Amino acid sequence: GAVVSQHPSRVICKSGTSVKIECRSLDFQATTMFWYRQFPKQSLMLMATSNEGSKATYEQGVEKDKFLINHASLTLSTLTVTSAHPEDSSFYICSARDPAGENTEAFFGQGTRLTVV
Amino acid sequence: TQLLEQSPQFLSIQEGENLTVYCNSSSVFSSLQWYRQEPGEGPVLLVTVVTGGEVKKLKRLTFQFGDARKDSSLHITAAQPGDTGLYLCADHPPTNTNAGKSTFGDGTTLTVKP
Numbered sequence: 001g002a003v004v005s006q007h008p009s010r011v012i013c014k015s016g017t018s019v020k021i022e023c024r025s026l027d028f029q030a031t032t033m034f035w036y037r038q039f040p041k042q043s044l045m046l047m048a049t050s051n052e053g054s055k056a057t058y059e060q061g062v063e064k065d066k067f068l069i070n071h072a073s074l075t076l077s078t079l080t081v082t083s084a085h086p087e088d089s090s091f092y093i094c095s096a097r098d099p100a101g102e103n104t105e106a107f108f109g110q111g112t113r114l115t116v117v
Numbered sequence: 118t119q120l121l122e123q124s125p126q127f128l129s130i131q132e133g134e135n136l137t138v139y140c141n142s143s144s145v146f147s148s149l150q151w152y153r154q155e156p157g158e159g160p161v162l163l164v165t166v167v168t169g170g171e172v173k174k175l176k177r178l179t180f181q182f183g184d185a186r187k188d189s190s191l192h193i194t195a196a197q198p199g200d201t202g203l204y205l206c207a208d209h210p211p212t213n214t215n216a217g218k219s220t221f222g223d224g225t226t227l228t229v230k231p
Contacts, residue, residue, distance in 0.1 A: 044221050
């Protein structure tokens, strides 16, 4: 199956600093990628849709100035958590759909555990 | 807005037991995917089902898709500790539908005790 790589897998940062998370589609081009946030033992909560070459689309309640998304190429989307606070600590996951793939399956990155201290 | 309901929410069983988890949708699925997610990892795709009434088997896992394409079940035979994880069902509409946004169930957290 298609592979999506997310980096870093874990990051600890101080309050007030910014953290960048990368999501790469390794063997297909993704015009659209999705960023999710997940709390313990809960399902995925969609934060935003990353669109190559255009602005991201944010879900209601998600601050676009705090969670900056850049989709500069067909294989890379980045999520930057700006001025991080402890309440931003969470598990962040990206996904991408292979447009050439069967049944429009979505493939996920390994996730990033962010801890803000 | 499509809603996916999974049951049970939590399930704890002994190794060797059988189990079934369910996923019900408020509307017809475009295509149904089942994922398993282990702690600290991203969800891993187990199966995709598209056709109503379809049954797929993956080793000890059996996936059934309802005739009306609004419900599905995942049955695990002789569960092993390695089956422990969060099981998610999802619907991935075509990219020209709702911007291709996926809908996920709330998940079933399965714990298999040795």
